[in-house]
Amino acid sequence: MSVNVGNLDAIAVDARQRISAAADEATLNQLRIDLLGKKGVLTGALRGLGSLPADQRSAAGARANALKTEIDQRLNARRQELEQNRLQGLADSEWVDVTFIPEAAVSRGHLHPLTQALTEITAIFSRLGYEVALGPEVEDDYHNFQALNIPEGHPARDEWDSFYLAQGGWLLRTHTSPVQIRFMEAHQPPIRIIAPGPVYRHEATDAGHESQFHQVEGLLVEEDIRMSDLVGTIEYFSRSMFGAERRIRISGDHFPFTEPSIGAAVSCGICQGTGCGSCKGGWLEIMGAGMVHPQVLRNGRIDPERYSGFAFGMGLDRIAMLKYNIADIRRLRESDVRFLRQF
Ligand SMILES: [Zn+2]
Structure with a gap:
């Protein structure tokens, strides 16, 4: 071409x-x-x-x-x-x-059952005029033991296998009771506190025991406080926490820092108190309590001639387990969302 x-x-x-x-x-x-x-x-x-x-x-x-x-x-x-x-x-x-495609669902978390239980406990006691007090988790021997009438060599120390720090005689607190002492040292009555927090014991771990768990301690010190005030408080708490139909049972117990000391149980919600596999003969033990020992008041710089008071302590984990029917305490610290999602 x-x-x-x-x-x-x-x-x-x-x-x-x-x-x-x-x-x-x-x-x-x-x-x-x-x-x-x-x-x-x-x-x-x-x-x-x-x-x-x-x-x-x-x-x-x-x-x-x-x-x-x-x-x-x-x-x-x-x-x-x-x-x-x-x-x-x-x-x-x-x-x-x-523009009509739905956005990816946002996965939303919620409060851990222990936090939920503590929030409810705090709300109940705040209605009775209590405030929340906190203390150190690493304690000295005096506040953890001696000031609570547990001198060196006292058999109560054997019940709690403690985690001691390498230096200075410090230990991880075995209970929240030292907060009572610390609060009394700094405040004069009227005192109404609850002290929640982790405590540590060298325990063999099983469905009912963990080496770290949580307690909620309570202390009330005023003039003219009697055992009936304590029992009424336990009853009010139990019914608020577990249901108005619950009954409570008070039995004798022993703690070095209270005199007299009692144990409180609430009627089982599953069998209504007739007895089942989840309870002991229809009752569930929820706390130890008692009238504050005069020497403990004195250790807290409070005059036992003028003031009297009561103290109580309960396991937050146990309360949550009872409230939400959790069979194994270890599940509360496993962070398994399949378990946690249920609450
Ligand atoms: Zn039962």
Whole structure:
């Protein structure tokens, strides 16, 4: 084929026509091959440029390259046009409106059962005028033992296998009772506190025992406080916490820091007090308590001739287990969401 600018004009007219007539992408692809491919019309024309007289060659070359660019642009433009038409022609049902895709659900946590139980206990006692007092988890021997009438060599120390720190005679507190002493040292009656927090004992771990657990201690010191005030307080707490139908049972007990000392049990909610596998003969022990020993008051710089008071202590873990029917204390510290999600 002889090549000249007129040929290129004919190629251009033909190409424009065919491109604008192309109705689908396959046709456009074929056109690109026919026009710009290795054996395409324009490629052939470019190849023939070499045979032109020198004075025509550069003008024809420029024209051919411009045409090549134009064809490429027209092919791309027609492709976009076809795509636009295709989208506009889509039936409504084929549309996916991304603004209607629901957002990914946010996984929401909730309070741990121990925290829930403590929140409820705190609320109950705050209705009776108690405030929350906290103390150190690393204690000295005096506050953990001696000030609570547990001198060195006292058999009560054997009941609590303690974690001692390597230096200075410090230990991880075995109970929250030292908070009583610390609070009395700093405050004069009337005193109404609950002291929640972790305590530590070197226990063999089983379904009912852990080496770390939580206690809630209570202390009330005022003028003219009697055992009946303590019993009434336990009854109010038990019914608020476990249900108005619950009964309480008071029995004698012994603690070095209270005199007299009692143990309190609440009637079992599962068997209504007739006895079942979850209770002991219809009763569930919930706390130890008693009238504060005069020497303990004196250790707290409070005059036992003028003031009297009562103290009580309960295991927060046990209260949560009773409240939510949890059979194994270890589950409370496993952080297994499948378990925690139930509460
Ligand atoms: Zn029962």
